[in-house]
Amino acid sequence: MLTLYYAPQSRATRVLALLHELGAADKVEIRPVTLRRHDNTGAADPANPHPEGKVPLLVHDGVAIRESDAIMIHLCTLFPEAGLMPQPGTPEHGAFLSWMAWYGNVMEPVIVGQVAGIEHPAYHATFRGLKEMQARVTEALSRGPWLLGARMSAADILVCSTFLWMPDSAPRDAAVQDWIKRCAALPGQVKALAFEATLQAAA
Known part of the structure; x- marks a missing residue:
């Protein structure tokens, strides 16, 4: 099971864009959460398992994956048919x-x-x-x-x-x-x- 913890107008937007490009948006549960924003509005969401209350966070079968680059590489590995990552080893x-x-x-x-x-x-x-x-x-x-x-x-x-x-x-x-x-x-x-x-x- 794949779950993306997400908030609009955040670093999670690019992960959501990637999911659509991969043709995998329907294979991942998108779970919106609240954030503490840079202007001090909002609040960290207790439902968000990210240790710093941030997004994006991808949970894959109970394992949490943090940081946009790591998440995006992981998703490209899971859905290689989209061709958005060159073949490993090349x-x-x-x-x-x-x-x-x-x-x-x-x-x-x-x-x-x-x-x-x-x-x-x-x-x-x-x-x-x-x-x-x-x-x-x-x-x-x-x-x-x-x-x-x-x-x-x-x-x-x-x-x-x-x-x-x-x-x-x-x-x-x-x-x-x-x-x-x-x-x-x-x-x-x-x-x-x-x-x-x-x-x-x-x-």
């Missing part, structure tokens, strides 16, 4: 894993540091800054329409999710902007946002 799979890990290890800390106004040599030596983060994405998309080249993958959904949430953090490069538009128009993204709108209208 060089392309290594490149895919690099982007998935880069998101959590570099991109998100850079974005949070930018928002928080963090200025410290150790911080910038470890993660670099917004300019360097944007350069990695721009360089990748100069070689093809997707991060892995000709092939769209779950890495595009994950990495682009921040730019969809915070457009001002995205490079102004034409190829990057075109990629963002294509990611926003993916059927899974459209369905995820429609689901969120319905959920919020019923609240």
Whole structure:
């Protein structure tokens, strides 16, 4: 059994979008929960088993899986027929894993540091800054329409999710902007946002 603990307009949105792209949304129970938001509204939901009260959290036969990149890799492994992750053991799979890990290890800390106004040599030596983060994405998309080249993958959904949430953090490069538009128009993204709108209208 698969259960996704989810809240609208959160990091769980990209997981829901991936589920639709995988054709697996009907195979996972979507369980909405409340969150403590950054503006101090809302509250942690006691029904959410995440140890920090966050989302997304995927529970697979009683085992909890945290962090967006881990959840998305796990889902791509469970539903390989969608082709959103290169075959394990191939060089392309290594490149895919690099982007998935880069998101959590570099991109998100850079974005949070930018928002928080963090200025410290150790911080910038470890993660670099917004300019360097944007350069990695721009360089990748100069070689093809997707991060892995000709092939769209779950890495595009994950990495682009921040730019969809915070457009001002995205490079102004034409190829990057075109990629963002294509990611926003993916059927899974459209369905995820429609689901969120319905959920919020019923609240």
